[in-house]
Amino acid sequence: MTTTTWERFKDSSFYWSFRRDKVAVASLAVLCVFVAASLLAPLIAPYNPYDPTQIDLMDSEMPPVWIAEGDGRFLLGTDGQGRDLLSTILYGTRISLTIGICAVILQAILGVSIGLVAGYRGGRLDNFLMRVADIQLSFSTLMVAIIVLAVFQGLFGTELYERLAILMLILVIGIAEWPQYARTVRASVLAEKKKEYVDAVRVIGLGPMRIMFRHILPNTLSPLLVISTLQIANAIVTEAALSFLGLGMPVTKPSLGSLINSGFEFILSGVWWITIIPGVVLIILVLVMNLLGDFMRDVLNPKLYKE
Amino acid sequence: MFAFLVKRVIQAIIVMLVISVIAFSIQDNLGDPLRELVGQSVSEAERQKLRDKLGLNDPFLVQYWRFLKKALHGDLGTSYFFKRPAAEVILDKLPATLELVFGATIIIVVFSVPTGVFTAIYPMHWLSRFAMGVSIVGISIPVFLTAIMLIYVFAVQLGWLPSFGRGDTVLVYGWSTGFLTKDGLVHLILPCIALSSIILPLFIRLIRAEMLEVLESEYVKFAWAKGLSRRRIWFLHALKNTLLPVITVGGVQIGTLIAYTILTETVFQWPGMGFLFLEAVNRVDTPLIIAYLIVVGLIFVITNTVVDLIYGLVNPTVKLARPHGGGE
Numbered sequence: 001m002t003t004t005t006w007e008r009f010k011d012s013s014f015y016w017s018f019r020r021d022k023v024a025v026a027s028l029a030v031l032c033v034f035v036a037a038s039l040l041a042p043l044i045a046p047y048n049p050y051d052p053t054q055i056d057l058m059d060s061e062m063p064p065v066w067i068a069e070g071d072g073r074f075l076l077g078t079d080g081q082g083r084d085l086l087s088t089i090l091y092g093t094r095i096s097l098t099i100g101i102c103a104v105i106l107q108a109i110l111g112v113s114i115g116l117v118a119g120y121r122g123g124r125l126d127n128f129l130m131r132v133a134d135i136q137l138s139f140s141t142l143m144v145a146i147i148v149l150a151v152f153q154g155l156f157g158t159e160l161y162e163r164l165a166i167l168m169l170i171l172v173i174g175i176a177e178w179p180q181y182a183r184t185v186r187a188s189v190l191a192e193k194k195k196e197y198v199d200a201v202r203v204i205g206l207g208p209m210r211i212m213f214r215h216i217l218p219n220t221l222s223p224l225l226v227i228s229t230l231q232i233a234n235a236i237v238t239e240a241a242l243s244f245l246g247l248g249m250p251v252t253k254p255s256l257g258s259l260i261n262s263g264f265e266f267i268l269s270g271v272w273w274i275t276i277i278p279g280v281v282l283i284i285l286v287l288v289m290n291l292l293g294d295f296m297r298d299v300l301n302p303k304l305y306k307e
Numbered sequence: 308m309f310a311f312l313v314k315r316v317i318q319a320i321i322v323m324l325v326i327s328v329i330a331f332s333i334q335d336n337l338g339d340p341l342r343e344l345v346g347q348s349v350s351e352a353e354r355q356k357l358r359d360k361l362g363l364n365d366p367f368l369v370q371y372w373r374f375l376k377k378a379l380h381g382d383l384g385t386s387y388f389f390k391r392p393a394a395e396v397i398l399d400k401l402p403a404t405l406e407l408v409f410g411a412t413i414i415i416v417v418f419s420v421p422t423g424v425f426t427a428i429y430p431m432h433w434l435s436r437f438a439m440g441v442s443i444v445g446i447s448i449p450v451f452l453t454a455i456m457l458i459y460v461f462a463v464q465l466g467w468l469p470s471f472g473r474g475d476t477v478l479v480y481g482w483s484t485g486f487l488t489k490d491g492l493v494h495l496i497l498p499c500i501a502l503s504s505i506i507l508p509l510f511i512r513l514i515r516a517e518m519l520e521v522l523e524s525e526y527v528k529f530a531w532a533k534g535l536s537r538r539r540i541w542f543l544h545a546l547k548n549t550l551l552p553v554i555t556v557g558g559v560q561i562g563t564l565i566a567y568t569i570l571t572e573t574v575f576q577w578p579g580m581g582f583l584f585l586e587a588v589n590r591v592d593t594p595l596i597i598a599y600l601i602v603v604g605l606i607f608v609i610t611n612t613v614v615d616l617i618y619g620l621v622n623p624t625v626k627l628a629r630p631h632g633g634g635e
Contacts, residue, residue: 135322138559138611143566147600150588151333154596237449241570244451245585260452264574267459268470276459279452287447294443 017299024295027288034285038094045087050253064273079274080262081251088259089278093285095255099169100236104228106174107235111181112224116212118182119189130186133179141176142238148172149247162250169248173235184227188220226296233289240282256282311619319612326604330597331374334384383601384594388587393598397580401602402482403473404568404579410499411564415507423514424549427522428541439515442508450567454501454574461497469494471576502571506560513556517549551621558614562607 009015018024037044063069064077064085076085118129136144149172153161161168192198193216201211242248243257244264251262256278263274365373377383383394426435462470474494476483485491521527522545530540569581576582580599587595 131318135318138562139607140563140566142569143562143603146566146569150584150596153588154591154593233447240449241451244449245570245573246589260455264455267455268463270463272459275455279455283444283448283452286449287444290443290447 014299018295021295023291027291027295030284030288031292034093034288035097037090038097041087041090041094045084045090047084047087049083049088049091063271064277076277077273079259080266085273085277088254089256089281092254092256092259092278093281095166095249095253096236096239096257096282096285099166099173099239099255100232102170103173103177103235103239104231106170107177107231108181108224108228110175110178112185112217114178115182115185116189116217119186120193120208120212120216126186129182133182136176137179141173141234142241144176145172145238145242146245146247149242153247162252165249165253169239169242173238177231177235180227180231181224184223185217185220188223189216192216192219222300226293226300229289229293229296233286233293236282236289237286256285312616315612315615319608322608323604326600326608327375327378328371330600330604331371333600334374334593334597378601383598386587386592386595386598388590388592388595393594394602396595397583397598397602400578400580400583402484403577404565404572404581406485406495407498407502407568407571407577407579408561408564410495411502411506414499414503415510419507419510419514423511424518424541424546426511426515427518427549430519438511442511445504445508446512448504449570450501450505451570451574453504454498454571457497457501458574468497470497473578498571498575498577501574502564502567505567506564509560510553510556514549514553517552518545521545521548551618554614554618554621558611558618561610561614565603565606 018028042048062078067077076089079085079088114129114133118126149168152168156164189212198211198216201215206215239248239255240257240260243255244261246258246261249255249258251258254262259278260275260282263271263276263278267275381394382392383397385391386393386396389396422438425432426438429435458470461468472494473485474490475488476485476491477487478484479487485495527540527545530544535544565581568579569585571577572579572582573585580602584596584599586592587599
């Protein structure tokens with residue numbers, strides 16, 4: 001009998017520490033619920049918020065059921081356009097998670113390639129790439145994203161922009177954050193490069209591409225895993241902030257951020273649920289990811305943020 | 308030291324040039340200056356003549372050079388909406404934003420250092436665990452949500468504090484300040500708390516991590532062995548070296564802080580640069596967008612260069628040729 005990957009994983013110290021950490025287990029469980037809910041949104045949501053025939057403006061601004069004026073049809077109440085808040089949140093979480101994950105995949109592809117080349121080649125190229133990374137990091141991602149999206153909105157016009165919003169958000173957040181991955185990978189590559197197995201494969205005569213991607217990269221995966229969770233949380237927050245400013249998802253196809261934005265105009269009149277309920281969902285989603293990221297950092301690589 | 312200074316300044320200039328190229332290409336692509344000038348009724352031939360006269364048909368580099376020369380003289384174009392020089396419009400709003408950042412910085416410094424040091428000295432104390440728990444929740448709440456919740460609780464429900472604007476301000480040497488009037492101070496409270504809410508927990512965690520590491524180092528162990536008092540070791544020897552990396556991170560975070568002013572100012576309708584910028588975006592007021600880009604870029608570059616220089620001066624171990632040892 002050969003041991004499967006799962007069995008080896010169950011024996012690992014990582015799994016052991018995970019089992020002992022109640023916060024991490026709870027966070028993972030909550031995260032799974034979020035992922036499942038957003039995957040199954042079209043099946044479990046009571047209404048389809050994108051279907052105008054299911055929306056009645058007469059139903060707008062209804063409070064959740066536990067408040068006296070609540071309506072049994074809408075568990076969490078309705079938003080300013082009469083959409084069921086629960087369904088809109090489910091679809092919104094789906095959009096937020098999609099953008100977060102796709103943006104981080106893009107960051108990882110760019111950052112890992114650049115980091116590998118910089119670390120492996122070294123010299124002037126490395127110096128130049130890391131300087132660029134430093135400078136790019138000093139301009140916060142949010143700042144860069146706001147400016148780029150503002151300009152694109154001006155160029156395209158609002159209508160075309162609304163159709164391209166998801167793609168633009170993924171591209172902007174994906175491209176702006178590559179230095180995080182590049183620096184992490186580079187630091188690991190510098191350590192790996194000195195090891196004997198790299199000399200060995202070089203002597204065998206393998207090309208640099210193969211050495212970098214097939215031999216060095218697998219040994220840099222654990223710090224990457226750690227920052228990935230934190231990066232997805234960051235990407236979701238950035239997306240929410242952009243949508244809140246009206247530069248992200250349109251109100252007709254809201255993410256959590258644009259939903260919060262659409263509710264903000266009502267909050268001064270005491271209609272809190274359109275803003276606060278999606279807000280709490282967003283906070284919990286980001287919080288469990290940060291907790292998981294912290295847990296993994298402590299277990300896998302306590303010195304990740306130090307070079 | 309001099310070589311280091313020159314190198315950093317050259318880098319700062321290159322970054323500013325890149326920003327100006329970006330700003331110029333935005334101006335080139337966004338909106339038509341002719342339309343703003345003459346409207347619809349002018350014939351195509353006259354338009355072409357006017358284009359030639361204004362130099363809009365010149366090659367990119369020639370136009371860019373002209374833009375750069377004007378920018379260096381402080382001329383960033385005229386705002387379409389305000390009908391005033393864009394640089395002037397932006398600089399009028401600068402005090403509001405800087406006071407917001409200043410207030411938030413005070414909160415961050417006053418709370419992060421003691422909390423960070425305490426959680427590092429007594430990692431197992433219930434207060435430390437509580438502070439760390441609160442800080443991870445704090446990091447997870449986006450700034451605009453903190454701002455909204457503050458407004459809902461303190462302005463809508465309790466009615467204690469105002470929810471928007473700057474209140475009364477007084478002019479001191481041409482700088483309009485809200486720090487000197489009671490009304491101005493009251494208006495500053497919520498926005499400053501909101502703005503500091505995301506950086507404060509980051510700093511607490513950073514100071515804690517650095518301090519923990521320093522407390523493990525050889526020289527601190529030696530100080531214990533020498534029999535120095537606890538206070539002397541903690542607050543004199545350890546804290547000093549903890550604060551070094553904090554300076555670098557602080558410099559990087561200024562960028563984040565300015566980005567977050569856009570969010571905070573939007574929620575609180577704070578009449579600062581960030582709020583102005585978003586309005587300019589909605590009105591496609593290109594000169595104003597560009598002016599904001601250049602002014603903010605300048606603030607970024609100057610603060611980052613100054614922080615790097617200070618770090619190079621303060622830290623005796625840094626090799627001035629390559630000051631970025633790493634870290635976040």
